[in-house]
Amino acid sequence: MGGRIARLTRFGAAVFGVAFGVSLLMPAVPAAAHNQLTGSSPRDGARVAEAPERVELRFLARLDEDTTKVTVTGPDNVDAAGGEPRFSGNRVSVPFTPGAAGLYVVGYRLVSGDGHPITGEVRFTLTTGTPADPTPEPTAAADPTAIGTAASTPAPVTPEAATPMPMSDESSGGGWWWAAVAVLLLLAVLAAARLIRRRAARRG
Template sequence: MGGRVPRLARAVPVLVGVALGVALLPATPAFAHNSLTGSNPVNGAKVATAPAKVELRFLAKLDPGRTKITVVGPDNIPAAGGAPAFSGSRVSVPFSPGAAGLYIVGYQLPSSDGHPIKGEVRFTLTTGTAAAPPSATPPASTAPATTPPSSPAPASPSATPVAVADTGDTGRGWLWAVGGLVLLAALATGLVLRRRRSARP
Protein backbone atom coordinates (compact mmCIF):
# COMPACT_ATOMS: atom_id res chain seq x y z
CA MET A 1 0.00 0.00 0.00
CA GLY A 2 2.76 2.36 0.98
CA GLY A 3 4.64 1.58 -2.27
CA ARG A 4 1.69 2.30 -4.51
CA VAL A 5 1.11 5.82 -3.22
CA PRO A 6 4.58 7.12 -4.14
CA ARG A 7 4.23 5.60 -7.63
CA LEU A 8 0.83 7.31 -8.14
CA ALA A 9 2.25 10.56 -6.84
CA ARG A 10 5.05 10.35 -9.39
CA ALA A 11 2.58 9.55 -12.27
CA VAL A 12 0.27 12.53 -11.63
CA PRO A 13 2.72 15.19 -12.86
CA VAL A 14 3.36 13.17 -16.01
CA LEU A 15 -0.36 12.89 -16.81
CA VAL A 16 -0.86 16.60 -16.14
CA GLY A 17 2.01 17.45 -18.48
CA VAL A 18 0.59 15.28 -21.25
CA ALA A 19 -2.84 16.87 -20.90
CA LEU A 20 -1.38 20.36 -21.02
CA GLY A 21 0.67 19.47 -24.08
CA VAL A 22 -2.37 18.19 -25.92
CA ALA A 23 -4.34 21.28 -24.98
CA LEU A 24 -1.62 23.61 -26.21
CA LEU A 25 -1.15 21.88 -29.56
CA PRO A 26 -2.38 24.00 -32.55
CA ALA A 27 -5.58 22.84 -34.12
CA THR A 28 -5.08 20.66 -37.18
CA PRO A 29 -6.79 21.53 -40.50
CA ALA A 30 -9.27 18.72 -39.99
CA PHE A 31 -10.67 20.47 -36.89
CA ALA A 32 -10.11 24.10 -37.89
CA HIS A 33 -13.22 26.24 -38.42
CA ASN A 34 -12.33 29.53 -40.09
CA SER A 35 -14.28 32.72 -39.32
CA LEU A 36 -14.07 36.47 -39.84
CA THR A 37 -12.18 38.40 -37.17
CA GLY A 38 -12.21 41.94 -38.59
CA SER A 39 -12.50 44.18 -41.63
CA ASN A 40 -11.63 47.58 -43.00
CA PRO A 41 -14.02 49.42 -43.16
CA VAL A 42 -15.58 47.79 -40.15
CA ASN A 43 -19.04 46.28 -40.41
CA GLY A 44 -21.74 48.98 -40.14
CA ALA A 45 -19.33 51.89 -40.60
CA LYS A 46 -20.22 55.15 -42.36
CA VAL A 47 -17.32 56.60 -44.34
CA ALA A 48 -17.11 59.92 -46.16
CA THR A 49 -13.88 59.12 -48.03
CA ALA A 50 -13.87 55.94 -50.09
CA PRO A 51 -11.00 53.57 -49.18
CA ALA A 52 -8.59 52.44 -51.89
CA LYS A 53 -9.29 48.81 -50.98
CA VAL A 54 -11.53 46.68 -48.79
CA GLU A 55 -9.77 44.22 -46.42
CA LEU A 56 -11.09 41.17 -44.57
CA ARG A 57 -9.24 39.34 -41.78
CA PHE A 58 -9.93 35.73 -40.78
CA LEU A 59 -8.98 33.31 -38.03
CA ALA A 60 -7.00 30.90 -40.22
CA LYS A 61 -5.10 30.98 -43.47
CA LEU A 62 -7.20 31.35 -46.60
CA ASP A 63 -7.22 29.12 -49.67
CA PRO A 64 -7.13 31.49 -52.68
CA GLY A 65 -8.49 28.82 -55.02
CA ARG A 66 -11.58 28.19 -52.90
CA THR A 67 -12.28 31.64 -51.43
CA LYS A 68 -14.76 33.95 -53.15
CA ILE A 69 -15.01 37.69 -52.46
CA THR A 70 -17.61 40.05 -53.98
CA VAL A 71 -18.18 43.81 -53.59
CA VAL A 72 -21.41 45.47 -54.75
CA GLY A 73 -22.84 48.96 -54.27
CA PRO A 74 -26.26 50.61 -54.60
CA ASP A 75 -28.60 48.95 -57.12
CA ASN A 76 -26.38 45.84 -56.91
CA ILE A 77 -23.71 47.42 -59.13
CA PRO A 78 -20.26 45.70 -58.87
CA ALA A 79 -17.72 47.85 -57.03
CA ALA A 80 -14.61 45.63 -57.08
CA GLY A 81 -11.78 47.33 -58.95
CA GLY A 82 -9.71 44.19 -59.46
CA ALA A 83 -8.95 40.62 -58.36
CA PRO A 84 -8.60 39.78 -54.61
CA ALA A 85 -5.07 39.72 -53.16
CA PHE A 86 -4.38 37.06 -50.47
CA SER A 87 -1.82 37.22 -47.67
CA GLY A 88 -2.12 34.41 -45.12
CA SER A 89 -5.38 34.95 -43.26
CA ARG A 90 -6.08 38.30 -44.96
CA VAL A 91 -7.61 39.23 -48.30
CA SER A 92 -7.99 42.68 -49.88
CA VAL A 93 -9.96 43.81 -52.91
CA PRO A 94 -9.43 47.10 -54.82
CA PHE A 95 -12.45 49.33 -54.24
CA SER A 96 -14.12 51.15 -57.13
CA PRO A 97 -16.73 53.46 -55.55
CA GLY A 98 -19.84 54.66 -57.33
CA ALA A 99 -22.87 56.45 -55.96
CA ALA A 100 -23.30 57.17 -52.28
CA GLY A 101 -25.15 54.43 -50.40
CA LEU A 102 -24.80 50.94 -48.95
CA TYR A 103 -21.91 48.68 -50.04
CA ILE A 104 -21.81 44.96 -49.28
CA VAL A 105 -18.65 42.84 -49.18
CA GLY A 106 -19.60 39.17 -49.42
CA TYR A 107 -17.29 36.21 -48.74
CA GLN A 108 -17.47 32.43 -49.05
CA LEU A 109 -14.86 30.12 -47.50
CA PRO A 110 -14.39 26.33 -47.46
CA SER A 111 -14.73 24.48 -44.15
CA SER A 112 -13.56 21.13 -42.77
CA ASP A 113 -17.08 19.65 -42.73
CA GLY A 114 -17.71 20.44 -46.42
CA HIS A 115 -20.25 23.20 -45.81
CA PRO A 116 -19.08 26.60 -47.11
CA ILE A 117 -18.84 29.47 -44.66
CA LYS A 118 -20.68 32.53 -45.95
CA GLY A 119 -20.97 36.04 -44.58
CA GLU A 120 -20.86 39.72 -45.44
CA VAL A 121 -19.59 43.08 -44.24
CA ARG A 122 -21.69 46.19 -44.81
CA PHE A 123 -20.64 49.83 -44.79
CA THR A 124 -22.18 53.07 -46.07
CA LEU A 125 -20.42 55.55 -48.33
CA THR A 126 -21.86 58.98 -47.55
CA THR A 127 -20.32 60.76 -50.57
CA GLY A 128 -20.46 59.38 -54.09
CA THR A 129 -19.03 60.25 -57.46
CA ALA A 130 -19.91 63.68 -58.83
CA ALA A 131 -22.58 63.88 -61.49
CA ALA A 132 -21.56 64.90 -65.02
CA PRO A 133 -21.85 68.69 -65.58
CA PRO A 134 -24.70 69.79 -67.83
CA SER A 135 -23.88 70.59 -71.43
CA ALA A 136 -23.24 74.30 -72.17
CA THR A 137 -24.63 74.03 -75.71
CA PRO A 138 -28.07 75.67 -75.85
CA PRO A 139 -30.79 73.49 -77.26
CA ALA A 140 -31.82 74.09 -80.84
CA SER A 141 -34.90 76.27 -81.25
CA THR A 142 -38.00 74.35 -82.09
CA ALA A 143 -40.04 77.40 -83.23
CA PRO A 144 -41.22 76.98 -86.83
CA ALA A 145 -39.52 79.24 -89.36
CA THR A 146 -41.75 81.98 -90.72
CA THR A 147 -42.05 82.11 -94.50
CA PRO A 148 -42.70 85.42 -96.33
CA PRO A 149 -46.18 85.76 -97.83
CA SER A 150 -46.25 84.60 -101.39
CA SER A 151 -47.19 87.16 -104.07
CA PRO A 152 -50.45 86.45 -105.91
CA ALA A 153 -50.04 84.67 -109.20
CA PRO A 154 -50.78 86.77 -112.29
CA ALA A 155 -54.21 86.20 -113.72
CA SER A 156 -54.07 83.98 -116.74
CA PRO A 157 -56.07 85.04 -119.79
CA SER A 158 -59.41 83.30 -120.10
CA ALA A 159 -59.42 80.44 -122.51
CA THR A 160 -63.14 80.97 -123.36
CA PRO A 161 -63.48 82.98 -126.57
CA VAL A 162 -65.80 86.00 -126.47
CA ALA A 163 -68.57 85.89 -129.10
CA VAL A 164 -68.46 88.85 -131.52
CA ALA A 165 -71.77 89.96 -133.13
CA ASP A 166 -71.85 89.59 -136.87
CA THR A 167 -73.66 92.79 -137.88
CA GLY A 168 -73.60 91.91 -141.54
CA ASP A 169 -75.60 88.69 -141.24
CA THR A 170 -78.01 90.21 -138.72
CA GLY A 171 -78.85 93.12 -141.02
CA ARG A 172 -79.48 90.83 -143.96
CA GLY A 173 -81.87 88.75 -141.85
CA TRP A 174 -84.02 91.81 -141.07
CA LEU A 175 -84.16 92.77 -144.71
CA TRP A 176 -85.37 89.34 -145.73
CA ALA A 177 -88.09 89.44 -143.06
CA VAL A 178 -89.36 92.86 -144.15
CA GLY A 179 -89.34 91.82 -147.78
CA GLY A 180 -91.32 88.71 -146.97
CA LEU A 181 -93.94 90.74 -145.08
CA VAL A 182 -94.33 93.20 -148.01
CA LEU A 183 -94.73 90.33 -150.45
CA LEU A 184 -97.39 88.68 -148.31
CA ALA A 185 -99.27 91.98 -147.99
CA ALA A 186 -99.23 92.44 -151.77
CA LEU A 187 -100.52 88.96 -152.39
CA ALA A 188 -103.30 89.45 -149.86
CA THR A 189 -104.30 92.76 -151.46
CA GLY A 190 -104.38 91.16 -154.92
CA LEU A 191 -106.58 88.35 -153.70
CA VAL A 192 -109.01 90.83 -152.12
CA LEU A 193 -109.22 92.88 -155.30
CA ARG A 194 -109.87 89.83 -157.43
CA ARG A 195 -112.68 88.73 -155.17
CA ARG A 196 -114.33 92.14 -155.35
CA ARG A 197 -114.07 92.25 -159.10
CA SER A 198 -115.54 88.82 -159.53
CA ALA A 199 -118.40 89.73 -157.21
CA ARG A 200 -119.53 92.72 -159.35
CA PRO A 201 -122.46 91.99 -161.92
Protein backbone atom coordinates in the same frame (compact mmCIF):
# COMPACT_ATOMS: atom_id res chain seq x y z
CA MET B 1 2.90 -1.31 2.94
CA GLY B 2 1.79 2.28 3.55
CA GLY B 3 4.78 3.63 1.60
CA ARG B 4 4.00 1.40 -1.38
CA ILE B 5 0.38 2.59 -1.48
CA ALA B 6 1.52 6.20 -1.27
CA ARG B 7 3.92 5.71 -4.20
CA LEU B 8 1.25 4.03 -6.29
CA THR B 9 -1.19 6.81 -5.46
CA ARG B 10 1.28 9.47 -6.56
CA PHE B 11 1.99 7.54 -9.78
CA GLY B 12 -1.73 7.29 -10.58
CA ALA B 13 -2.20 10.99 -9.92
CA ALA B 14 0.69 11.81 -12.28
CA VAL B 15 -0.81 9.68 -15.06
CA PHE B 16 -4.20 11.33 -14.61
CA GLY B 17 -2.59 14.78 -14.71
CA VAL B 18 -0.81 14.02 -17.99
CA ALA B 19 -4.05 12.73 -19.54
CA PHE B 20 -5.93 15.80 -18.34
CA GLY B 21 -3.31 18.11 -19.83
CA VAL B 22 -3.57 16.36 -23.19
CA SER B 23 -7.35 16.75 -23.11
CA LEU B 24 -6.97 20.51 -22.63
CA LEU B 25 -4.65 20.81 -25.61
CA MET B 26 -6.66 18.70 -28.03
CA PRO B 27 -9.61 21.11 -28.62
CA ALA B 28 -7.11 23.75 -29.78
CA VAL B 29 -6.35 21.69 -32.91
CA PRO B 30 -9.71 22.12 -34.70
CA ALA B 31 -9.91 25.73 -33.55
CA ALA B 32 -6.64 26.51 -35.28
CA ALA B 33 -7.77 24.74 -38.45
CA HIS B 34 -11.09 26.62 -38.59
CA ASN B 35 -10.44 29.94 -40.34
CA GLN B 36 -12.40 33.11 -39.57
CA LEU B 37 -12.48 36.84 -40.30
CA THR B 38 -10.41 38.96 -37.90
CA GLY B 39 -10.75 42.45 -39.40
CA SER B 40 -11.43 44.57 -42.47
CA SER B 41 -10.76 47.95 -44.01
CA PRO B 42 -13.17 49.73 -43.95
CA ARG B 43 -14.30 48.05 -40.74
CA ASP B 44 -17.72 46.47 -40.49
CA GLY B 45 -20.41 49.11 -39.84
CA ALA B 46 -18.14 52.07 -40.68
CA ARG B 47 -19.35 55.31 -42.30
CA VAL B 48 -16.75 56.78 -44.66
CA ALA B 49 -16.87 60.08 -46.52
CA GLU B 50 -13.90 59.33 -48.79
CA ALA B 51 -14.06 56.16 -50.85
CA PRO B 52 -11.07 53.81 -50.30
CA GLU B 53 -9.01 52.64 -53.25
CA ARG B 54 -9.24 49.02 -52.11
CA VAL B 55 -11.33 46.95 -49.72
CA GLU B 56 -9.30 44.56 -47.55
CA LEU B 57 -10.31 41.51 -45.49
CA ARG B 58 -8.05 39.91 -42.86
CA PHE B 59 -8.42 36.31 -41.64
CA LEU B 60 -7.02 34.06 -38.92
CA ALA B 61 -5.16 31.72 -41.29
CA ARG B 62 -3.61 31.80 -44.75
CA LEU B 63 -6.08 31.96 -47.65
CA ASP B 64 -6.32 29.63 -50.63
CA GLU B 65 -6.59 31.71 -53.81
CA ASP B 66 -8.46 28.92 -55.65
CA THR B 67 -11.25 28.59 -53.07
CA THR B 68 -11.60 32.20 -51.83
CA LYS B 69 -14.22 34.41 -53.50
CA VAL B 70 -14.89 38.10 -52.70
CA THR B 71 -17.70 40.31 -54.05
CA VAL B 72 -18.42 44.01 -53.55
CA THR B 73 -21.91 45.43 -54.26
CA GLY B 74 -23.30 48.90 -53.75
CA PRO B 75 -26.75 50.50 -53.79
CA ASP B 76 -29.25 48.78 -56.12
CA ASN B 77 -26.92 45.72 -56.18
CA VAL B 78 -24.46 47.48 -58.49
CA ASP B 79 -21.09 45.72 -58.74
CA ALA B 80 -18.44 47.90 -57.07
CA ALA B 81 -15.41 45.60 -57.49
CA GLY B 82 -12.89 47.28 -59.76
CA GLY B 83 -10.74 44.22 -60.50
CA GLU B 84 -9.55 40.81 -59.39
CA PRO B 85 -8.73 40.14 -55.71
CA ARG B 86 -5.10 40.30 -54.57
CA PHE B 87 -3.86 37.80 -51.94
CA SER B 88 -1.09 38.18 -49.36
CA GLY B 89 -0.94 35.42 -46.76
CA ASN B 90 -4.04 35.75 -44.62
CA ARG B 91 -5.20 38.95 -46.39
CA VAL B 92 -7.18 39.61 -49.55
CA SER B 93 -7.96 42.99 -51.10
CA VAL B 94 -10.20 44.05 -54.00
CA PRO B 95 -10.06 47.32 -55.97
CA PHE B 96 -13.06 49.49 -55.07
CA THR B 97 -15.10 51.40 -57.64
CA PRO B 98 -17.38 53.80 -55.76
CA GLY B 99 -20.83 54.65 -57.06
CA ALA B 100 -23.76 56.34 -55.38
CA ALA B 101 -23.76 57.11 -51.70
CA GLY B 102 -25.28 54.36 -49.60
CA LEU B 103 -24.66 50.89 -48.22
CA TYR B 104 -21.86 48.72 -49.65
CA VAL B 105 -21.59 45.00 -48.89
CA VAL B 106 -18.36 42.97 -49.14
CA GLY B 107 -19.25 39.28 -49.29
CA TYR B 108 -16.71 36.47 -48.92
CA ARG B 109 -16.67 32.70 -49.25
CA LEU B 110 -13.69 30.46 -48.54
CA VAL B 111 -12.83 26.90 -47.54
CA SER B 112 -11.25 26.54 -44.10
CA GLY B 113 -8.26 24.33 -43.37
CA ASP B 114 -10.57 21.72 -41.84
CA GLY B 115 -12.54 21.48 -45.11
CA HIS B 116 -15.60 23.47 -44.01
CA PRO B 117 -16.85 26.36 -46.21
CA ILE B 118 -17.12 29.74 -44.50
CA THR B 119 -19.27 32.61 -45.76
CA GLY B 120 -19.86 36.08 -44.38
CA GLU B 121 -20.03 39.77 -45.18
CA VAL B 122 -18.75 43.19 -44.13
CA ARG B 123 -20.95 46.28 -44.51
CA PHE B 124 -19.97 49.93 -44.64
CA THR B 125 -21.73 53.13 -45.71
CA LEU B 126 -20.31 55.60 -48.21
CA THR B 127 -21.71 59.01 -47.25
CA THR B 128 -20.62 60.78 -50.46
CA GLY B 129 -20.99 59.31 -53.94
CA THR B 130 -20.66 60.18 -57.60
CA PRO B 131 -22.98 63.06 -58.66
CA ALA B 132 -26.08 62.16 -60.64
CA ASP B 133 -26.55 63.35 -64.25
CA PRO B 134 -28.37 66.74 -64.40
CA THR B 135 -32.05 66.51 -65.35
CA PRO B 136 -32.83 68.66 -68.46
CA GLU B 137 -35.31 71.48 -67.93
CA PRO B 138 -38.67 71.08 -69.80
CA THR B 139 -39.14 73.49 -72.72
CA ALA B 140 -42.24 75.64 -73.12
CA ALA B 141 -44.67 75.06 -76.00
CA ALA B 142 -43.75 76.94 -79.22
CA ASP B 143 -47.39 77.68 -80.15
CA PRO B 144 -48.14 81.30 -79.02
CA THR B 145 -51.87 80.60 -79.07
CA ALA B 146 -51.55 77.73 -76.68
CA ILE B 147 -52.89 78.39 -73.22
CA GLY B 148 -50.25 77.91 -70.56
CA THR B 149 -49.69 74.23 -69.89
CA ALA B 150 -48.11 72.92 -66.74
CA ALA B 151 -44.95 70.96 -67.39
CA SER B 152 -44.27 68.32 -64.87
CA THR B 153 -40.73 67.70 -63.68
CA PRO B 154 -39.93 64.08 -62.83
CA ALA B 155 -39.14 63.58 -59.17
CA PRO B 156 -35.47 62.89 -58.48
CA VAL B 157 -34.63 59.29 -57.91
CA THR B 158 -33.17 58.56 -54.50
CA PRO B 159 -30.80 55.58 -54.51
CA GLU B 160 -31.92 52.95 -52.08
CA ALA B 161 -29.59 50.80 -50.11
CA ALA B 162 -29.11 47.37 -51.61
CA THR B 163 -30.58 44.46 -49.76
CA PRO B 164 -27.92 41.76 -50.01
CA MET B 165 -28.68 38.12 -49.53
CA PRO B 166 -27.88 37.16 -45.95
CA MET B 167 -24.80 35.07 -45.57
CA SER B 168 -24.14 33.01 -42.52
CA ASP B 169 -21.02 31.44 -41.17
CA GLU B 170 -21.05 27.68 -41.10
CA SER B 171 -19.78 26.21 -37.89
CA SER B 172 -18.41 22.74 -37.45
CA GLY B 173 -19.43 20.41 -34.64
CA GLY B 174 -16.72 19.38 -32.21
CA GLY B 175 -18.50 16.60 -30.30
CA TRP B 176 -16.20 13.86 -31.57
CA TRP B 177 -13.17 15.63 -30.04
CA TRP B 178 -14.70 15.34 -26.59
CA ALA B 179 -15.43 11.65 -27.24
CA ALA B 180 -11.75 11.16 -28.14
CA VAL B 181 -10.69 12.93 -24.93
CA ALA B 182 -12.97 10.65 -22.87
CA VAL B 183 -11.46 7.56 -24.51
CA LEU B 184 -7.94 8.86 -23.84
CA LEU B 185 -8.72 9.47 -20.17
CA LEU B 186 -10.23 5.98 -19.85
CA LEU B 187 -7.15 4.38 -21.41
CA ALA B 188 -4.89 6.32 -19.05
CA VAL B 189 -6.87 5.19 -15.99
CA LEU B 190 -6.83 1.55 -17.19
CA ALA B 191 -3.07 1.70 -17.81
CA ALA B 192 -2.48 3.12 -14.33
CA ALA B 193 -4.65 0.43 -12.72
CA ARG B 194 -2.86 -2.32 -14.63
CA LEU B 195 0.53 -1.00 -13.59
CA ILE B 196 -0.60 -0.82 -9.95
CA ARG B 197 -1.77 -4.43 -10.02
CA ARG B 198 1.47 -5.58 -11.67
CA ARG B 199 3.64 -3.85 -9.07
CA ALA B 200 1.46 -5.21 -6.25
CA ALA B 201 1.81 -8.75 -7.67
CA ARG B 202 5.60 -8.45 -7.87
CA ARG B 203 5.94 -7.24 -4.29
CA GLY B 204 3.15 -9.44 -2.82
